[in-house]
Amino acid sequence: MNHAYVLSAANTPFGRFPERSALDLMASAANGAIAAAGVDRREIDGVLCGYATTFPHLMLGTLLSEKLGIDPHYAHGVQMGGATGAAMVMLAGELVRSGRCRRVLVVAGENRLTGQARDASIQTLAQVGDADMEVPNGVSVPAYYALMASSYMARTGTSGADLAAFAAKMRANAARHPDAHLRDPISVEDVLASKPIASPLRLLDCCPISDGGVAFIVSDAGPVRIAGAGQAHRHQHLSAMRDIMDTGASRAFARASQDAAVKREEIDLLGIYDSFTITLTMLLEELGFAARGKAAERLRAGDFDSDGVLPLNLHGGLLSFGHSGVAGGMAHIAEVWRQLTQQAGTRQVSPRRCAAVHADGGVMSAHVSLILTAEGV
Amino acid sequence: MNADLPTHGEGALSDEQMGVLRCADCGTWWALSPYACAHCGGVNLVPAKASGRGVVRARSDIARAPDDRWRALLPYTLVLVQLEEGPTVMGHLQGAAAMGDRVCVQRVRLSDGTPVWQFRAMT
Numbered sequence: 001m002n003h004a005y006v007l008s009a010a011n012t013p014f015g016r017f018p019e020r021s022a023l024d025l026m027a028s029a030a031n032g033a034i035a036a037a038g039v040d041r042r043e044i045d046g047v048l049c050g051y052a053t054t055f056p057h058l059m060l061g062t063l064l065s066e067k068l069g070i071d072p073h074y075a076h077g078v079q080m081g082g083a084t085g086a087a088m089v090m091l092a093g094e095l096v097r098s099g100r101c102r103r104v105l106v107v108a109g110e111n112r113l114t115g116q117a118r119d120a121s122i123q124t125l126a127q128v129g130d131a132d133m134e135v136p137n138g139v140s141v142p143a144y145y146a147l148m149a150s151s152y153m154a155r156t157g158t159s160g161a162d163l164a165a166f167a168a169k170m171r172a173n174a175a176r177h178p179d180a181h182l183r184d185p186i187s188v189e190d191v192l193a194s195k196p197i198a199s200p201l202r203l204l205d206c207c208p209i210s211d212g213g214v215a216f217i218v219s220d221a222g223p224v225r226i227a228g229a230g231q232a233h234r235h236q237h238l239s240a241m242r243d244i245m246d247t248g249a250s251r252a253f254a255r256a257s258q259d260a261a262v263k264r265e266e267i268d269l270l271g272i273y274d275s276f277t278i279t280l281t282m283l284l285e286e287l288g289f290a291a292r293g294k295a296a297e298r299l300r301a302g303d304f305d306s307d308g309v310l311p312l313n314l315h316g317g318l319l320s321f322g323h324s325g326v327a328g329g330m331a332h333i334a335e336v337w338r339q340l341t342q343q344a345g346t347r348q349v350s351p352r353r354c355a356a357v358h359a360d361g362g363v364m365s366a367h368v369s370l371i372l373t374a375e376g377v
Numbered sequence: 378m379n380a381d382l383p384t385h386g387e388g389a390l391s392d393e394q395m396g397v398l399r400c401a402d403c404g405t406w407w408a409l410s411p412y413a414c415a416h417c418g419g420v421n422l423v424p425a426k427a428s429g430r431g432v433v434r435a436r437s438d439i440a441r442a443p444d445d446r447w448r449a450l451l452p453y454t455l456v457l458v459q460l461e462e463g464p465t466v467m468g469h470l471q472g473a474a475a476m477g478d479r480v481c482v483q484r485v486r487l488s489d490g491t492p493v494w495q496f497r498a499m500t
Contacts, residue, residue, distance in 0.1 A: 119443065122444075123443050126443055133408060133409055133410075136491075136492075137467050138442055138443060138446075138447035138455075138491075139455060139467070140442075140443045143437055143455060146437040147455060147467075148435065150435045150436055150437055151435040154476050195441075196438070196441075197440055198439050198455075199438040199440075200437075237409055238457070238467075239408060239409060239464075239465045240409050
């Protein structure tokens, strides 16, 4: 079978852009990716578009094709919560490898911050919970993750300060990215003193809600190969999670690793979903990039720094680059792409060969792992 | 039985006991109304009444409510409780109970009339 590659990556700035619609943000990122790829838009034969909660259209792939002047022979929307972006890259890769498509536009954008009231965002997102047994308790996505955090912290000895260290780190990373939503430095103490949301999580343990868009062109040639991909879906609802130590992340990563014939030890760059500090901590540990209860210890040892052995979310992650829905999860892939192609400017780390990307949707419900490798840079 | 109370499965249930489903083939209990048993693959899921007793597996004190109605009820504490029968359910907590404590449930109305499953420590 052929290989598939990420040919280009582009993003809009993330933040507060009340003048821009979801479609504006999608189109802006898409045009950026097409221009960066140096391809004629008439050569784009596939379109995959992530959903937007502010713009629940029935056929986003087709709509966006019209708006972008594209005439693809394969196009549709995709919905998998936070795992959507990584899943679209996986699917685009399969479409290219099978020969169905040669150049696939993968795009998402949403004005999640300014396109609706904050309560409306929170209520929409809470519907990932069970309509009969969970949502009627007055629960929100932060509360689902807080409940999970209480259990995980009790099992592993992870402390609030351990979680806070990741929030501070993501902010420091975002300070070096001109497109990041939140760039003012924060300390561990600031996180621990921030407003309680749902114990044990505080405001700065939670990602912001942002406006923004990200797009890629996946093709049969390019500087970053989609070397492996894998998924896992073990539950939808927190109440139905089978095992907090086996949520599906490690299963998805094992499938991606096998696909790529890459061992964990060969990974030298990370883009890990971080909707909350607990998300990042649990994923790092379940994926095997830190022992149980030891993710913060590795962080404090400098292993996840720019000059460490496993640079992590160098754009600042959802926690500080921002979370504009599907595009928020794609920003990790955009940063990994820039680092692997040595186009990260002042954030550039020493040459990296092999990145692991992981995203989850729902409450650790839908998992997608990608292995991306630098090709001939 | 109060018409406002949610029901699970097809049987009428007492408002004092938590309605769940049980696999008629292998006996596994399920709280979230599945259409097949993930344990044995059977599709004969029948309404059953859970004991309402279990162990606290997770708890969170909520400070940020999803809307104005819940904001008026702040603060409240949510728990995940693993029932004696096996499945885990979400509910409100009244009084003190820590992780690992044994609790029992009752159907209650909050001050604004909202019905919830409320757990409390077993004495």
